[in-house]
Amino acid sequence: MGIGGVGLAGVAILLRQRGWSVSGCDRHATGDQADALRRAGIPVAEGHVPGHLDAGCNLLIHSAAVADDDPEIRRAQSLGIPIARRGVVLAALVSGGAGVAVCGTHGKTTTACFTLRLLQALGADPAWCIGGRTAAMGRVADGSGRGPLVVEADESDGTLAHYAPTVLVVTNIDADHLDHFGTLDALEACFAAARDRTRGGVVFCADDPAAGRLCAAHPGAIGYGFSAAARLRISDLALQADRLSFRAVLDGRPLGEVTLAVTGRHNALNACAALGAAVALGHDPVAAFRALDQLTELPGRRFERLLRQDGIEIVSDYSHHPAEIAALAALARLQPAQRRVALFQPHRYTRTRALAEAFPPAFAGLDELVLLPVYAASEAPCEGGRTEDLYAVFRRQAADGVPVPRLAASLTEAEAWLGETLRAGDQLLVIGAGDVVRAGERVAQALRERRPSGAARLADLLEARGDVAVRRQVPLAPLTTLGVGGCADVLAEVASEEALAAVLRLCREAGLPCRLLGGGSNTLVSDLGVRGVVVRLAGAAFGGIAVGPDGTVRAGCAVNGGRLLNRVAEAGRGGLAFMEGIPGTVGGWLAMNAGAHGGAIGDRVRSIRGLKKDGSRAIVDGHAAGFAYRQCRALEDLVAVEVELRLDPGDPADLAAQRERCRGKRLDFEGRRSAGSVFRNPEADAAGRLLDAAGCKGLRVGGAAVFARHANVIVTEPGATASDVLALMAMMRGRVLTTQGAELVSEIRIWQDSTT
Incomplete structure (x- = not known):
């Protein structure tokens, strides 16, 4: 079970070559590894299914990725089928004859591959089972060699303690896999168990404190490295972009100088670990050192x-x-x-x-x-x-x-x-x-396949029209109230409905995201920017305000909200005082159904005129617009260009007083940059109260901080990034979920990925 993993695939190949009938299963039974197993005569089934055992089985082996309570494992238990972890089986294979087990927190795959190649160069005809491969190896395991079995011994699940190899190589011991071991002492005890079971020499990195502490006293141990404590000591290391060279001595005896077609200080150590293993197996040190120049390949995914x-x-x-x-x-x-x-x-x-x-x-x-x-x-x-x-x-x-x-x-x-x-x-x-x-x-x-991106091609088309102002790789941070975020691939400013229709139509035909940006007061742009096109409405076509004699008001969606409030107050029209102090454009107000003090802009909308994503025109009645808490469903598929509002007659002085009262209730951000409320209020509760109760005031990530006067507001300082805000939001949401049991939903619109 889990045969698609590189570790268990290798064990399956060894068992097959030793005469066992082997089959396997994996949750992902496709790809190169599964195909290679099938070519080796090992069937691979999709998924973990108890029915796989109906044909009979003498031993069920599973990888560490398969849980002990998996239904297929429980089925094996009920049938009395022996169950073993992959590491235990590999330990038995290497412990039953001549073998080298390479272990350590880092570098064991490369060191095992180096050891294999060195032994091949020395004519030792090794077999192998390694969690990686070079091009020359061709496969992760091959048991046909008559020499020692070289294996990569994994410590992550504790099965390293089962190994009893002829030679044990310990590259280093570092804090890792503490989810399994719990403590560093327990991790080191696992390595110590393998050391004690080793039947021959122990090769260890003398530069590594933990490896030295555990292995130096072992009879016949060979320490390698740069330190004076190393029996096999490296000197005169020279690193270039594609090669390295060094000298080495063993117990004071010069071995010479060698050049390898790989680079990196750590690879010099890995090569000497392989050399130490060859010496521990009885090979001549000078001949083995000279053969190091055959180490010309790193395993896959190693640089x-x-x-x-x-x-x-x-x-x-x-x-x-x-x-x-x-x-x-x-x-x-x-x-x-x-x-x-x-x-x-x-x-x-x-x-x-x-x-x-x-x-x-x-x-x-x-x-x-x-x-x-x-x-x-x-x-x-x-x-x-x-x-x-x-x-x-x-x-x-x-x-x-x-x-x-x-x-x-x-x-x-x-x-x-x-x-x-x-x-x-x-x-x-x-x-x-x-x-x-x-x-x-x-x-x-x-x-x-380097071709101009879709956004670049679209920008060329828009520039050719002449009625769209096009800019490329435009920083969006200055266009938002948070003042953070990356670039838009293309920023298109349109001054007419015809130009807007063309942009929408071309984006749709090209399959590119198209986003509308108004005042940027409720928008958080990823530090990676946004792909596709960002559109801004500009010019008189979207910036007009007309007050009718019947109390209706028509406003373009690029109109600043404060300007609209001033104009309708001058005309003696009321009903929008609750919007006082809310930033943004009319279009943004509609998209978020902005509001405060029990009112929302959607309550006053008679109709919305806009363009569909194909560029065609549409008018939506206010009652059919789908206004709800902080959303307008109609604008998920429509770009609003103008709104008609129903307003009440009122005395200008009274209207001014209403606005002043609402202004007094607004939170003073003290000149800080902000996007207002970060999270929506849950039903029958307030996000600010939940965040305050969770202790979020005072939280900070980089240049973003929870506002001291309101826990549902994030303010940004010079040097802040969008990632600061995103990380802080995640921290706030996590605290509320842990302490209050409530799942908060973002009110700020976050521009990431290819969402429109």
């Missing part, structure tokens, strides 16, 4: 270049622990690039929470960082483990040389931003152990 074209380089890397990311960043800095952009997908909520403080320094030296939502890997979200929590740590530390991240809502949003912004001289690092690799592949493919 794997997906693209090098038009001055842009895309590198995919499996790093997901801060120490690994720091090594990757150091390796990236060896490469010629004008700008280094990282796309990082944190892996598991528990790891993100446990290691949050260590992540920011790992990205030092990079220029841009996009943070994706956490890849759950079957975990449930936990407090402190979400991407927004990690982002808050970045902002709190604010270390020199560490980029301020941009929060992405999804892979889709990040990919679209990268497609618009990557330029010659950029290096993109795609980092993480989840499905972020697919994003890197899609971005690389899009760049290979």
Whole structure:
């Protein structure tokens, strides 16, 4: 069960080659791995179904990703079928003969691949089962070799303690998988158990304090590294963009100098770990050292270049622990690039929470960082483990040389931003152990097919019309009251209904998002900006106000709300005093059904005239507009250009007094930038009360803070980002859910992804 995973797939291949009849299942039974298993004679079924066991089974093996209470496992228990974890079975395979088990928090896949290749170069004819592969290996496992079995031994689920190899390699021991072990002591005890069961030599990194503490006293142990305590000591390391060289001595005996067609300080250590394993197996140290020049490949997703074209380089890397990311960043800095952009997908909520403080320094030296939502890997979200929590740590530390991240809502949003912004001289690092690799592949493919974006082509068409003012890559922050956010691919300002109709029609034909921006008083734009077209209504066609003798008022939707209130008051028309002090344009008021003090703009609407998404005209009666709390359903499919209001006659002095009373009830933001209420009021309650009770006043992320005078207001300061606001909103929402049991819904309209 879980045979599609690289670890269990390898075990299945070994068992098949040893004569077992093997079949498997996985929730995702498609792709290269599943196809390779089928070619090896191993059937792979879709999903985990108890009926898979009806044909008979002598042993059920499952990966760590399959829960112990899975229905198929419960079925096996009821049938009396023995059940084993993948790591236990692999431990038995390597412990039954000559074998090398490579373990450690970081670098074990590369070290295992290096060990395999070195033993092949020395003529040892090894077999292998490794959680990654190089192009030369071709597959993750092959048991046909008659020499030692080289395996990658995973500690994450505790099964490392079952291994009894001929040689144990410990690359390092770092805080990780504490969701399983609970404490660092328990993690180290797992490594110690494998050390004690090892039948021959133990090879360990002498530079790593924990590995040295656990392994140095083992009889015949070989410590490797740069430190004076290492028996196998590296010196004179020289790193270049695509190669490294170093000298080494073993117990004071010079072994010579070697050059490898890989680079990075950590890969020099990985190579020496492989050398130590060969020596522990009895190979001549000098011959083994000379054979290190055969280590020409890294396994997949270890600084794997997906693209090098038009001055842009895309590198995919499996790093997901801060120490690994720091090594990757150091390796990236060896490469010629004008700008280094990282796309990082944190892996598991528990790891993100446990290691949050260590992540920011790992990205030092990079220029841009996009943070994706956490890849759950079957975990449930936990407090402190979400991407927004990690982002808050970045902002709190604010270390020199560490980029301020941009929060992405999804892979889709990040990919679209990268497609618009990557330029010659950029290096993109795609980092993480989840499905972020697919994003890197899609971005690389899009760049290979480099064509003008849909937004760029549409901008060309609009410019050719002559009646649309078009600007490209326009910062939207100055156009919103929060003053934060990224760029619009295209900003189109239209001065006539004909021009607006053309923009709407062309966007629809091109399949591009089209958003309307009024006063920007209730809009939060992602730091990654927005794709497609942002439209603003401009000119007299949308800015007029006409007061009729029967009390009706027609107002263009680009009219500023305050201007409308002044004009109708001058004309002796009342009924809108409750709107006093509410920012925005008439169009924005309608879209949000803005209101206060028990009133809403929708109460006064007689009709709305607008354009449909295909550019055709329509008029909607006010009673049919679908006005509700902070929404107007009709405007989900209609762009309002003019509204007709029903207002009451009134004395100008009385109307002025009403407005003054309403103005006095408005919250004074003390000159701070804000979008007003952040969350909608739940039914029969107030969001502000819930947020206050949850202790949200005083919360801050970067340059965004909860307003001291009202818990449902976020204010921004100079230097604030949209990601600050998004992270703070997530923190506020989480506190209310945890302490009050209420799920808050955003009142601010958030522009992310490709939503319209």
